[in-house]
Amino acid sequence: MGGDGERIDAGLLAALGVGPADATLLQFSTAFCSPCRAVRRVSAEVAELLPGVRHVEVDAESHLEAVRALGIWRTPTLLVLDGEGRVTKRATGVPSKPQLIAALGNVLPPR
């Protein structure tokens, strides 16, 4: 996992279906990708567990422009976005649940 802090253009986020949330798990998948299913399961579980976290899955093939803009080459790629649409973490492959929760811990506002 590595972060890059880049802030995604608001129009691009809207096109991808990312709405307001404290944190978003933005997942890029393709129909031919088996590990994408595992990422979907882990992300959905984490989003259910942590309030304020949304999971958004995007079909990479139908959003090639976003795929280029965000430098995505492989699926699954999971971006952890903060409330302002900044990329705080980027994971290719299947992250573990504790890894995801830890990544979100740095993003979510203290409560």
Place this chain on the structure above:
Amino acid sequence: MQLDPRGPRFAAALTTVVLIVVLATGSGWLALAQTLVFAITAAYPRSGPYALIYRYLVAPRLGPTTEREDAAPVRFAQVVGFVFLAVASIGYLSGATTLGLIFAAFGLLAAFLNAAFGLCLGCEAYLAFRRLTTRAA
């Protein structure tokens, strides 16, 4: 369509063995036979020759599984395998042995990675391929 994920892994292992024999003997006809296996499996994932061997000879000894995987990635991998082995067959049968060797070796690498690690090379490369072949708007 959903598949028992152990079936495609078994098929990849058999494919690995067949491709090792192709490379060892340089047999264009065996390469062609494997090309046909890929074509049939891509069209009918549950009725491919290796899938039938798996279902009737191997699966009964393993017991049932509740795990299922989508057929789409498997079919895509078979199409990629088909293209590589079709080129390899043409190479071997037309006397362009080097061409046959290179493409059969790529096919072997992909089949081996799938059999040993469950890694689908074609699926990994698919998005990069789409990025490079589709023009930016």
